[in-house]
Amino acid sequence: MATIAATGSARRAAGTREIPMDKRKISPLWILGSILIVLYAIIPILWILSLSLKPQSDVTDGAIIPKHFSWVNYSTIFNTGVFVRPLINSIGIAIISTVIAIVLATLAAYAIARLNFPGKKLVLSTALAIAMFPPISIVGPLFNMWRSLGLYDTWPGLIIPYMTFALPMAIWVLSAFFRQIPWELEQAASVDGATPFQAFRKVIVPLAAPGVFTAAILVFFFCWNDFVFSITLTSTNRSRTVPAALNFFTGSSQFSQPTGAIAAAAIVVTVPIVIMVLIFQRRIVAGLTSGAVKG
């Protein structure tokens, strides 16, 4: 029936089609497989965690589990100003880029899913083309352009390319979500006495909200992750984001390795990701697969 909740059918697309419960399936093999997969996913993270908790002297001991636990790396990065500012940059730039990209993508996706206008396919193809674009190919010109426009090493200087490259994914995911909304509901609402705006506000918005939220999460991940633009379009901590800053970490002295500091910083920026993945796992999977299968 067309009235099933939109997220429900998106979820179904993510592979939750059940095969009838079969006692054989709960064999040790499946449990083992699941454990292996989980280990696969978290071992590198645990490794970094372990490195971050090692005191300076132990960093080179090559042990997997720290012999001594110490928070010194964390205090170092938070107290020496080498990390705090990039962290703020990352958070601010990612949030602003996400908000703007989502707003624009929502408008575009609504139009694509709902209205008929010339060039609809062209827009989607363009978005696809941008998604395949090699960022390095434009860092040269952007480097030059930003320098003459005064955008070099500024927040807008990063927000603009981030938005540009996040828009395709956001548009694809959102139009896939919007296509699943039964638009008949708008008609039912107008028969029930609603003005177009009332219909939009009371019926469409609640149904579109989950999709918008999911797209926002995916866009945030994208911006949080960027490295290429950050190291080419910034030169100081004024707007350098964490991934690029990690590259410039120095140890507590000229000669010591920044390994521990890098590890600690890595953990700090990974924690929000882990939390978001844990809470929003279903949504993220639904967003990734519904947007991608459209291809």
Add this chain to the structure above:
Amino acid sequence: MTTVAETPTSTSPASGGHRRRSILTDRDKAERRLGIRLVAPAVVIMVAVTVYPIGYSIWLSLQKYNLRFPHDRSYNWFENYGKILSSTRFWQTMGNTFIIVVISVVIELILGMALALFMHRAIFGRNIVRTAILLPYGIITVVSAFAFKFAVTPNIGGFWHVTSPPLSNHTTSLFVIILTEVWKTTPFMSLLLLAGLATVPNDYLEAAKVDGANAWQRLWRVILPNMRAALLVAVLFRTLDAVRIFDTVFIQTRGANNTQTLSQLGYNQLISQLNLGLGSAVSVILFILVIIIAFIFVKGFRTDLGQVRGER
């Protein structure tokens, strides 16, 4: 018998209609205007921030222009390209990129498919597994690059007690890079493939079972052929991603020991050497390569899918 009017197939305006001489109602026109207005901001930004710079790139690539010698600037047309295409370093870079792309995509495809099959049929721990595999996807690429780098750096990582550190040798460096990439993106691949798997109707598999096919045969003859679309999409996107690889290489080797990839080469020329002319040429070459690959895929995709197509 006389038929009165043409059969009124209700081609509602929103479905796109047929190519007849149509008179647009006011409502249609208003809809078109609104539609264009809503997509305009997104499209303008996407196009402006990519088309203009790439054009600028192409223009720069035709010049001899090094920011360290800003006054020694002139058009040398295709000399940059000539220099690049005749340099062994470039072809080694191409080779590196090719190796990384092919090997990582193949491994990711196999592993991803295995993972997808597992997730498709597992009931126990399904949520835990799905949450787990999102972690490599969500982690910052730089972080994963560091993780693997530290694991193989002598003294820091406990895994290697070999005489020469892996990251100081061409072959083993490539190995580490590929390993990092595979670790990070196999899960994403598996999600795409899982979605494709879910579209294979169970009836086909049951019919195959009854016809006497074993699991391997079912995989090759029923599942994979029916997942064509998902497979092609997954491979296309991963290939293009792999061709553009940058973060991992930068963090782990910076291109040392001849482990440069195209993006790394571009970066070196543009930002390290400040040679905008040469660097832009490399960028343009990469750009063209991406277009060619995408084109080949889409062409193959269309002709292949043309027979299987059904609007989802």
Add this chain to the structure above:
Amino acid sequence: MSEITLKGVSKRYADGTVAVDNVDLDIADGEFVILVGPSGCGKSTLLRMIVGLEDISSGDLTIGGKRVNEAGPKDRNLAMVFQNYALYPHLSVRENIAFPLRLAKIDKAKADSMVDEAARTLELTELLDRKPAALSGGQRQRVAMGRAIVREPNAFLFDEPLSNLDAKLRVQMRTEISRLQKRFGTTTVYVTHDQTEAMTLGDRVAVLRKGILQQVASPRELYNNPINLFVAGFIGSPSMNFLPATLKAGKLDLPFGEIPLPEEFVSRLGQDEKPVIVGIRPEDFEDAALVEERDKGRGSTFPARIDVVEWMGSELFVYLPVPRGDRQHQAGLAELARELDQEDLHSDSDESQIVARLNPASRVSEGEEAELWVDTTRLHLFDPETGDSLTYQEPEAAGQSTGQQTPSAS
């Protein structure tokens, strides 16, 4: 009052297709009118024009005496039950039903009691706090109806509401709808492609074909007195048999023999020889052995070979082969069959099949010859060119058949 009047209403799309062609229809206050026809005939479009979801290209629509062509759906005070119910998935059943009341800014306490009342009528009281996703098909349908009745609208509009339900549920809901309508006395316009629903639910039924209104009359009238081939073939299940024949001097030359025409037809149709199509309903046949003597005079008997017998306990259907007529008739009948969703599996052979409904006590058996009787006073004759009925009787009672009767509608 809430009578609905359509005068010359048409719908033309931008690419030239005409979905509804010049329909005149008067629906009286409190009347239950059904719009019926095969898919694509324009009935849903017509309904949507009445509610305001489609623009009217030409013609006038008045509700309660006021012309409402330009008014939007929200200003017409009509309630509609959609085919897919269109329930708001994010709202509970209570909020779904209350939705129109909230929009009308009705005081919360009053609205809640109205919702409770509607829920009681439709037996939804236990489900008020559930969401649509947790309901069965029949329950969802009742919620959709609840949303409609709670508003006390000028009219109820139903767009194929039962087509998504299984057969048993359909019968149940049919009586529900009928009961509701009688209880509230609200004008109702109901769209369906199922002629059984049309016959059982409506005060009057409007048959549409390709956007053109064929006939509007009570179910009984449509059954006994169809105005053309299409209506005759559409109404009645199993549908009427059509046979090509020739009219010759007061006698009908049928594939299975020659039978004399009853008196009243002879005077109407004249003595000239002309080709006709004869329509005979399965129920107008009988096993000659079981026909009372005094009835035999009303019809004629003929020999027939029985192909297939389907004995159902309360009914008996037999299938008889008849030789086909000439090609000229075939083309038109084939097209008609397509529209009525009837497959002709043996279009290549020289024979077609007719079906007869006999008294279950009959002893005819497969593969054997039997003597059958046909009630010739209940024959329908149609013009092969236009499809019009040659035996149609203009109804005498006024107001019985106010609808467009187009001469050449095929």
